[in-house]
Amino acid sequence: MRSAILGASGLVGRTMLDLLARQSWIEMPPLLLTSARSAGQPLRFRGSELICREVAAESFASVRVALFSAGATASRRWAPVAAASGAWVVDNSSAWRREASVPLVVPEVNGRLVPRLEEGEAAGGIIANPNCSTIQIALPCAALDRAAGLREVHVTTMQSVSGAGQKGRDELAGQSAALAAGELAGADRPGPVFPRRIAANVIPEIGGPGDDGFFEEERKVHDELRKILARPDLAVTCTATRVPVWTGHSAAVRAVLSRPLERDEAVAVLGGFPGVTCGATPADYRTPAEVSGDARVHVGRLRHEPGRRDVLLFWVVADNLLKGAAWNAVQIAARLAGAEAR
Numbered sequence: 001m002r003s004a005i006l007g008a009s010g011l012v013g014r015t016m017l018d019l020l021a022r023q024s025w026i027e028m029p030p031l032l033l034t035s036a037r038s039a040g041q042p043l044r045f046r047g048s049e050l051i052c053r054e055v056a057a058e059s060f061a062s063v064r065v066a067l068f069s070a071g072a073t074a075s076r077r078w079a080p081v082a083a084a085s086g087a088w089v090v091d092n093s094s095a096w097r098r099e100a101s102v103p104l105v106v107p108e109v110n111g112r113l114v115p116r117l118e119e120g121e122a123a124g125g126i127i128a129n130p131n132c133s134t135i136q137i138a139l140p141c142a143a144l145d146r147a148a149g150l151r152e153v154h155v156t157t158m159q160s161v162s163g164a165g166q167k168g169r170d171e172l173a174g175q176s177a178a179l180a181a182g183e184l185a186g187a188d189r190p191g192p193v194f195p196r197r198i199a200a201n202v203i204p205e206i207g208g209p210g211d212d213g214f215f216e217e218e219r220k221v222h223d224e225l226r227k228i229l230a231r232p233d234l235a236v237t238c239t240a241t242r243v244p245v246w247t248g249h250s251a252a253v254r255a256v257l258s259r260p261l262e263r264d265e266a267v268a269v270l271g272g273f274p275g276v277t278c279g280a281t282p283a284d285y286r287t288p289a290e291v292s293g294d295a296r297v298h299v300g301r302l303r304h305e306p307g308r309r310d311v312l313l314f315w316v317v318a319d320n321l322l323k324g325a326a327w328n329a330v331q332i333a334a335r336l337a338g339a340e341a342r
């Protein structure tokens with residue numbers, strides 16, 4: 001099966017390439033597509049060098065599965081072109097997530113929405129990969145919804161700079177060095193990526209503001225969690241913050257259930273859900289630095305709100321480049337191919 005990565009030179013695209021190299025169902029080297037900026041850049045795949053090419057209308061001619069990770073503008077332009085040429089696009093951007101006809105997939109939760117590609121079938125299509133912080137919240141929320149019915153989800157995220165791509169990492173590195181050298185004072189906007197200084201700081205703002213006071217990232221968590229869980233009635237609120245962490249998003253979640261759930265039962269439900277681990281004791285939690293390179297979602301600090309056996313509080317951590325982006329996309333691609341992602 002011929003595959004392609006659009007945005008191959010980016011943080012997520014390079015992670016996708018590393019993951020594809022491990023998949024036995026990927027027989028041919030993937031086609032690496034970028035903008036003109038990175039065309040000609042070499043990237044390693046299974047010990048040899050592949051060259052990035054500028055994306056063009058004819059790029060998708062023989063491609064069956066195309067992993068897109070090049071931002072919403074490029075996705076809006078190229079996903080219909082790829083799908084019309086017979087490719088199935090797994091799109092990592094926000095471009096298609098809200099379209100009713102486009103499945104928004106976390107394989108462990110709603111993987112049944114992914115069709116299996118048949119030999120000789122010519123049709124293509126688009127499947128959306130959810131927002132990175134939504135994916136890691138969706139897994140424990142799906143587990144709790146099935147076990148005890150979710151009524152409300154309230155979440156505060158602490159999102160790493162790699163969620164803003166390579167330039168987000170570069171901005172934190174540059175500011176950290178300037179701060180250490182005494183060259184940076186105050187918290188005004190010193191770089192193009194984040195709205196305030198991110199080094200040694202926390203910024204309660206991701207994406208653009210809306211009239212209702214929520215920012216774009218918070219709206220994504222609200223809309224996407226409802227769509228993934230097929231729960232349009234679910235009450236969801238989010239406060240999204242950017243923190244000076246290289247990789248790994250964290251979230252503090254308050255989940256209101258339809259019936260009381262004992263702590264031991266909740267630990268078993270969460271830890272038994274595919275792709276999730278759950279710490280049973282108060283200090284058995286993970287931090288972003290500990291989960292870098294780990295494709296699972298880690299739940300910890302599980303406890304009841306005082307006086308409420310139907311309200312659970314917990315901490316969720318995952319590598320945003322893996323389960324939050326590239327791994328989830330490769331899992332979807334594997335389902336399309338009728339294979340197991342590894």
Ligand SMILES: NC(=O)c1ccc[n+]([C@@H]2O[C@H](COP(=O)([O-])OP(=O)(O)OC[C@H]3O[C@@H](n4cnc5c(N)ncnc54)[C@H](OP(=O)(O)O)[C@@H]3O)[C@@H](O)[C@H]2O)c1
Nearest residue numbers: 007009010011012034035038069070071093163165166325
């Ligand atoms: N980082 C995360 O944790 C994360 C998680 C979930 C989803 N996402 C989404 O994944 C996408 C990429 O994120 P990233 O973190 O990998 O960003 P990144 O490091 O900035 O990489 C962006 C990639 O997209 C390519 N690109 C940009 N504009 C293009 C265009 N017009 N035509 C073709 N290629 C273009 C770039 O190619 P050039 O090198 O040629 O510019 C580069 O390969 C974004 O939509 C982001 O929202 C990211």
